[in-house]
């Protein structure tokens with residue numbers, strides 16, 4: 400498709416967009432009395448209007464049923480989390496039994512490492528990407544130290560080549576092969592938070608498994624953003640937060656995937672609690688743990704129902720839309736945004752450099768050469784919500800559920816005015 404950087408053309412794209420009506424399904428913050436152009440769905444997704452109903456329902460059941468709500472609410476609380484498994488399975492490419500929802504992302508990565516990082520004298524190394532999201536770095540370092548090892552010996556970071564902004568799959572695989580039988584675990588961000596790169600998870604998973612290691616993925620920026628096939632890719636585990644592209648609200652619960660080959664095992668190392676034991680016998684309060692035959696065996700506590708109610712509301716939307724339609728729009732809207740940026744770049748005398756490679760999802764990370772933070776402030780004051788990363792990078796994520804092509808055009812005009820007005 401040949402794009403044009405005009406309002407008329409943007410409106411034409413909106414008119415042809417089968418997801419356009421979903422815009423009305425969300426609440427928008429206001430700046431200067433108008434809905435903002437929201438580019439930070441990769442940080443905190445907007446609130447779906449239907450979320451309120453799901454939360455109110457739990458409040459009502461609690462008010463009217465109190466403890467009886469566990470079993471007699473319309474959506475009983477004791478197995479409320481199970482309602483998420485099927486929809487999430489479709490979003491990440493997994494069987495419902497391979498999914499659970501619990502805790503928050505960093506907590507879950509720690510719990511999963513209990514099961515999947517079992518260093519021995521020989522096999523103790525972890526491969527991750529350089530400059531991983533800080534929480535992941537702290538998590539990996541503290542796990543390694545917990546096992547009495549030195550992060551300098553045990554953590555192997557894959558670097559980008561000098562002057563390049565993205566990782567090369569061949570470099571990651573080479574590092575995996577070099578580490579060989581010292582490799583215990585590959586744990587990486589499937590979609591990088593900084594440059595928006597989508598890693599070749601299928602190839603990397605295979606390489607890690609061929610070396611006899613476990614392979615897990617942090618999908619904070621992947622879930623609800625790109626097509627995932629965790630089961631077929633044969634990953635051992637994955638975890639993600641739900642408040643970014645999944646629109647489930649600030650700090651909300653995390654999802655996990657555990658491949659079916661690890662399910663139903665009594666002897667896998669795992670931290671356990673009463674919500675992981677079989678439902679049939681849970682309330683007999685017996686001392687022996689009998690793991691549920693699903694990923695719920697990793698659940699420790701009874702889940703926060705008020706908190707996962709918004710997650711269920713959000714999944715309903717993903718279920719209606721389907722990942723294929725979502726990704727189809729995403730590809731077009733991101734390409735249009737890229738085009739708008741290139742056009743504006745020609746019209747002003749600064750230069751933008753898009754550092755996100757072709758293997759991308761929703762996010763474009765843009766290096767604003769010669770521009771300072773004042774541009775970011777100008778955008779925010781004029782109703783464009785984006786974020787700023789040192790040094791001079793803005794991240795733009797036009798989430799296809801609630802961003803329009805017109806938003807992309809208008810953003811371009813605001814950006815141009817900001818640069819010219821300096």
Ligand SMILES: *Cc1c(COP(=O)(O)O)cnc(C)c1O
Pocket residue numbers: 503504505506532534535588592617619620640
């Ligand atoms: C957002 C994000 C997190 C956040 O972790 P929480 O435990 O939910 O605070 C972790 N890892 C990555 C890669 C992220 O992008």
